[in-house]
Amino acid sequence: xxxxxxxxxxxxxxxxxxxxxxxxxxxxLAVDEGQIVAxxxxxxxxxxxxxxxxxxxxxxxxxxxxxxxxxPRSPETAARRGITHVPEGRGILSELTVRENLLMxxxxxxxxxxxxxxxxxxxxxxxxxxxRRNQQAGTLSGGEQQMLALERALMARPRLLLLDEPSLxxxxxxxxxxxxxxxxxxxxxxxxxxxxxxNANLALDISNRAYLLEVGRVALEGESAExxxxxxxxxxxxxx
Amino acid sequence: MSQRGFGAGGAASLLGAIVMALLPLVLSDTSEYRFAFVxxxxxxxxxxxxxxxxxxxxxxxxxxxxxxxxxxxxxLSVDHGVRDLYTIPLAGVVAGIAGFLFGFPALRLxxxxxxxxxxxxxxxxxxxxxxxxxxxxxxxxxxxTRVLTGHQAYITIWPxxxxxxxxxxxxxxxxxxxxxxxxRESEIAAxxxxxxxxxxxxxxxxxxxxxxxIAGSLYGITIGFxxxxxxxxxxxxxxxxxxxxxxxxxxxxxxxGALFIEYVPLxxxxxxxxxxxxxxxxxxxxxxxAPAAVYGAILLAVLYIAPTGAAGMVHGVVRIxxxxxxxxxxxxxxxxxxxxxxx
Amino acid sequence: MTQFVQQVxxxxxxxxxxxxxxxxxxxxxxxxxxxxFAQGEMGMFSTYIAWTLIENHGWSFWPAFFFTIFVSFxxxxxxxxxxxxxxxxAGELTIVMATIALLVILNGLASWIWKPDEKVLPSPFPTxxxxxxxxxxxxxxxxxxxxxxxxVVLLWAFFNFTKLGLALRASAVNPVASRLLGVRVTWMLAxxxxxxxxxSAVAGMLAAPAQFVFSPSFMQVVIIxxxxxxxxxxxxxxxxxxxxxxxxxxxxNLLGTYVDFVTPDMRLPVALAILLGxxxxxxxxxxxxxxxxxx
Numbered sequence: 001x002x003x004x005x006x007x008x009x010x011x012x013x014x015x016x017x018x019x020x021x022x023x024x025x026x027x028x029l030a031v032d033e034g035q036i037v038a039x040x041x042x043x044x045x046x047x048x049x050x051x052x053x054x055x056x057x058x059x060x061x062x063x064x065x066x067x068x069x070x071x072p073r074s075p076e077t078a079a080r081r082g083i084t085h086v087p088e089g090r091g092i093l094s095e096l097t098v099r100e101n102l103l104m105x106x107x108x109x110x111x112x113x114x115x116x117x118x119x120x121x122x123x124x125x126x127x128x129x130x131x132r133r134n135q136q137a138g139t140l141s142g143g144e145q146q147m148l149a150l151e152r153a154l155m156a157r158p159r160l161l162l163l164d165e166p167s168l169x170x171x172x173x174x175x176x177x178x179x180x181x182x183x184x185x186x187x188x189x190x191x192x193x194x195x196x197x198x199n200a201n202l203a204l205d206i207s208n209r210a211y212l213l214e215v216g217r218v219a220l221e222g223e224s225a226e227x228x229x230x231x232x233x234x235x236x237x238x239x240x
Numbered sequence: 241m242s243q244r245g246f247g248a249g250g251a252a253s254l255l256g257a258i259v260m261a262l263l264p265l266v267l268s269d270t271s272e273y274r275f276a277f278v279x280x281x282x283x284x285x286x287x288x289x290x291x292x293x294x295x296x297x298x299x300x301x302x303x304x305x306x307x308x309x310x311x312x313x314x315x316l317s318v319d320h321g322v323r324d325l326y327t328i329p330l331a332g333v334v335a336g337i338a339g340f341l342f343g344f345p346a347l348r349l350x351x352x353x354x355x356x357x358x359x360x361x362x363x364x365x366x367x368x369x370x371x372x373x374x375x376x377x378x379x380x381x382x383x384x385t386r387v388l389t390g391h392q393a394y395i396t397i398w399p400x401x402x403x404x405x406x407x408x409x410x411x412x413x414x415x416x417x418x419x420x421x422x423x424r425e426s427e428i429a430a431x432x433x434x435x436x437x438x439x440x441x442x443x444x445x446x447x448x449x450x451x452x453x454i455a456g457s458l459y460g461i462t463i464g465f466x467x468x469x470x471x472x473x474x475x476x477x478x479x480x481x482x483x484x485x486x487x488x489x490x491x492x493x494x495x496x497g498a499l500f501i502e503y504v505p506l507x508x509x510x511x512x513x514x515x516x517x518x519x520x521x522x523x524x525x526x527x528x529x530a531p532a533a534v535y536g537a538i539l540l541a542v543l544y545i546a547p548t549g550a551a552g553m554v555h556g557v558v559r560i561x562x563x564x565x566x567x568x569x570x571x572x573x574x575x576x577x578x579x580x581x582x583x
Numbered sequence: 584m585t586q587f588v589q590q591v592x593x594x595x596x597x598x599x600x601x602x603x604x605x606x607x608x609x610x611x612x613x614x615x616x617x618x619x620f621a622q623g624e625m626g627m628f629s630t631y632i633a634w635t636l637i638e639n640h641g642w643s644f645w646p647a648f649f650f651t652i653f654v655s656f657x658x659x660x661x662x663x664x665x666x667x668x669x670x671x672x673a674g675e676l677t678i679v680m681a682t683i684a685l686l687v688i689l690n691g692l693a694s695w696i697w698k699p700d701e702k703v704l705p706s707p708f709p710t711x712x713x714x715x716x717x718x719x720x721x722x723x724x725x726x727x728x729x730x731x732x733x734x735v736v737l738l739w740a741f742f743n744f745t746k747l748g749l750a751l752r753a754s755a756v757n758p759v760a761s762r763l764l765g766v767r768v769t770w771m772l773a774x775x776x777x778x779x780x781x782x783s784a785v786a787g788m789l790a791a792p793a794q795f796v797f798s799p800s801f802m803q804v805v806i807i808x809x810x811x812x813x814x815x816x817x818x819x820x821x822x823x824x825x826x827x828x829x830x831x832x833x834x835x836n837l838l839g840t841y842v843d844f845v846t847p848d849m850r851l852p853v854a855l856a857i858l859l860g861x862x863x864x865x866x867x868x869x870x871x872x873x874x875x876x877x878x
Binding site: 292298345348349350352353355356357359360363364367368370371477480481484488527528529530531532533534535536537539540543544547548 | 612618666669670672673674676677680681683684685686687688689690691692693694695696698699799807810811814818848849851852855856858859862863866867868
């Protein structure tokens, strides 16, 4: 892919902590517009924390620049600037209906016609979503909730989508369908994606670039195709 | 209390005991009288600390158990000629049994639901006390056999308070205490660790009610008069305030709470005076409602300044001072094993 | 029979006041997860504000009523920002303590500012009764019920048909996810407290005429009933609060009329005993979520 002059998202020497426990020790990464970038690493490596540092849900220091301007540490502001974070566990509003969840996705939008159109599009893409629109979101299965979370994120028409462990707890077929959808959205609508995945295979499959995190630092970075061949990655994360 | 056994809490308690023993030498009779009440509140608050601070069960019914204890003492000493001091343990036991029995229906309730249930006890007991006049003297109350002087009250209550404190400490450092703390953190985890939830919870209620009963009995003896309206929900709330202000989950903190309960309402008018002089206000500190407003404001201020209670604040100060004395720090970068001094 | 119908209507009138306050408690519990012990006193304070407007400034009832609701709304939001928000990290018990402190402060302030003597809030509703055949239906009770029902309907529409209402509900359900969707959750909390304060004001301004005279502690019995109704209805269920409040009002009234044991002094303990009975069978409250604990 032709490298654009300025990345959409750029992290420079970011530190983050939970109370007294430091989780990130100077992470630097860049995500170009239109790319899918993966964050790999073992449990506790700091992948989720990195996403949280972007969306502002964790104490952090360091440079976080989105679309050329620094991003303050505030989830509401991140959302306002076009960053939609689908957190670990999906963050479904379980007592609200499917439809209400989708509408909340569009909370920041002012164009009612556009929202209604997008709602229709979501129902068209996933017919079962439309059928269950008045069902309580908490009663959906894990896979359905993950799809709902994705559709809800799209209702915001985000520029950057942050996905945190979307495959967690889902059956392999569901995971495939999910990522197929993500890839389609990236190709057709140009949604930039930063995805955290423990499943390295999956992550490297779907992404253009990847960063490998270890103990709160970037250990390796590069094009996904290259990382696939990297011996260390293969042995430790791909299992062969 | 610290797992190191005696430690800082023990030292503080010992110091406290010495101070309490020497205090009568310098205090006037009125002050001793007030301090006697602090002692009664102290005992009741210890019980509540066990139930709420350690076992995590919220209770608004503590005043009801105090009422029970007070009436056991009154009825036995006035109507049956038992020496009032001898009735104290019995008052505790009766209240304790009532608390234990209450534990059973309470097993199914949690959080706000439990709060409502305990609230109901307090209300119900007051109503019953008013209704069965023959026994209790009804709404008008019932005088006891004698009235104590300040000094007598002080030397009656504080040794008992000391005993109750040690008793509480012994319970809490043992298996039961650990079971309480586990329940507070997570009932589900507690059960999976083999804690008998039903028994532990009912024991928590029973033991705390025992403390309340003794406190109520002492309260009655000190005033020389019992009246159902002394033991209203306001008293339950006051005790809860004392426990929180002193610090949830610390026994040593309870003394701060007891002092707060007794003295802040008393000194509210003076505090108002003291605050408004430099500001140039001229409000009447004796006007109806003014002391209450000031008391509430002070309570709020305490909650802001010391959300972990007085004991938490003291602990924090001690820790900061302690850091200057030891070379190893408690916050080390991850991945490095700190050199720990064997304490 | 005529006595029965009349007592049911009176019970509904009383019950609507409990329901209004219970609804306020539920709103706050859903948003902040604490019982606001000061809810009754907030309603009391609002009532005094209304009284001042009517007595000292010559306003008529309904303008004072609506203005007081507006001021109470702002007051509730202010209390959330100034008192509750700074303590958010300190744990629920501390916040509950803060509401208790608030209760004491408001009660003290009311006595201080307006003196503790009994005052009268003129009722906007006629005090007579309608005759329907043999039955005498007290007008004030019916109007009280209608006012509260109107509030309930308005609130229901707000929560279910407006974007802001949806955002409020979302914030209560999952504050973290809501922030990620761009919702300013702290403003939502302030809004919730504001609405609750408005409901308490309604409860107070209806209760004062119903009790004939009022003084600084007049809402303390009301809040006990409201607390009981809210809990038994299921502490997170607005519908439960309303239903339980009305049912409570009716039940107590009927018991007080027909059962000798239930003297005015015994009303409260008996009511609580009944409610405890309900809780034994349904620990999550009547309309509360079924508490499933796999152990």
